[in-house]
Amino acid sequence: MTQTLATGAGPTPRVRVAARVGGRAADRWTRRAPLLPALIFAIVVTQIPFLVTLYLSTLDWNALRPGERGFVGLGNYAEVLTDTRLRAALTNTVVLTAGAVVASVLLGLGVAILLDRRFPGRGVVRTLLITPFLVMPMAAALLWKHAIYNPAYGLINGVLGGSTDWVSQYPMLSVVATLVWQWTPFMMLIILAGLQSQSTEILEAARVDGAGAWQVFTRITLPHLRPYLELGALLGSIYLVQTFDAVFTITQGGPGTATTNLPYEIYLTTFRKFEYGEAAAAGVVVVIGTIVVATFALRVISSLFRMEGAR
């Protein structure tokens, strides 16, 4: 798994790497020296807080009741795992992430196919298309909430008529649509790179052999694109599962808990309810969940890469 994923540039460096690894102690330390500052920095800034989270998760600690801080062992975990709000937040996180990733991958695929041919103004269209991804997410969320979804003067009702209150009636859809608008360009860029790496000869050969456009697409292009689609989906999931700006801005998790995802719920537990112990336990649960999903995703992806490589 490591081998296929970690090697950035084909077999040559791997051979080079293998030949040079090892050696005397002094040599080992001159090799390590350039790595150490970054490694130590990463360990200090990311691992120490996590250890503190583990410790806090065993405390019954509400910042509003300063005197009463005590050890409760796994009590917070029991509370977190049986909490209905948190279970709702978990479901919302899955719906939000999966919805946004699937929609933006499909749309990104369609847009990438449109851009994978020469036409007048292709560069301009590409530039227009990537812009949503570059707009600050917080600004994008505000723009959609006020200038696009607003029932009285928003752009949608202004153009289509009607007086639908989009955010109140379709809260999850409103959040997901904003995220899809921002992330489709990201998927498009990765998929377009995949489309442009197709070998022209194979496509020509298929056409000469009488394959129709649809057959060429499903039999040759899609299998070729598979690792690109997977990579886009994996990276998109890593970022989108942490969505905070859009929920915080557009719906504040509401109405009720309709759009409260895990980051927002933990934020509420920490800074609105001040249940530090519970928030820490929820954080640990999220980390474990992320590790499970990420390991699974990495394994799926690296096996795909190996398949590709063996071809």
Next chain:
Amino acid sequence: MTAVRANRTSGRPAGRRSRRAGPAAAGWTVLAWLVGLLFFLPVLWMVLTGFKREVDAASNPPTWVFTPVLDGYRQVFDRDITPYLLNSLMASVLSTLLVLLLATPAAYALSIRPVAKWRDVLFFFISTKMLPAVAALLPVYLLVKEFGLLDNIWTMIVLYTAMNLPLAVWMMRSFLLEVPPALIEAAAVDGASVPVTIRRILLPIVAPGLAATALICFIFSWNEFFLAVNLTATRAGTSPIFLVGFITSEGLFLARLCAAATLVSLPVVLAGWIAQKQLVRGLSMGAVK
């Protein structure tokens, strides 16, 4: 991620598909333009609205033709957006420099002259990226508070450095791996010392890679909101924090909001437009070239 390399050398002959010119091709061209414009429409709307008077901004049906005014921008500057922009600039630029200083030697030790367990180290870095920021928020908040560093721009610089470090290590490594080994060996044969080799041979070759990495780190730090909203307030607030006040605004504020949104988005939009080619590689952490 070997398999995901775009093989540009096998590039297509110019106009492979444009040979089939005709009504169908024209149709696809029109469709591509329509899709591009549709995706751009909200951005266009944001920029236009920023130049309207408040009454025109909140009109229904929407106002498309109007005399542009700078009222929105004037109000935004009157409400003192400048310190927020400067904070963002400082946090993004300094954290990007720090990231490059830390990541480039580390990438060197993971590619050109690799340490023994370079694979484990690479995966350690990427795993820190997968941990949701929300899980670290509480301890980071408590530690920062303990040291009296809340609402301090240096706190944000350190956190953004940690946030972007894995990305930069992976990216810089992918660029360093492209340096032909023969070149480095030739330098060694000619008696060049390691520092000389790095300065004269490696750095010129990976300079575009450094620029691409810097761009991605800058974008992510500039746009970061979650840590900023929880750890900063008025003194160290970054540009997205300036926008928080608009969430529950009442009355006429749309032109002002759009002016502010355009202003804070401008640096990243311009940088992204200029460096489109590097964007794909950066966003995929060096996997797609």
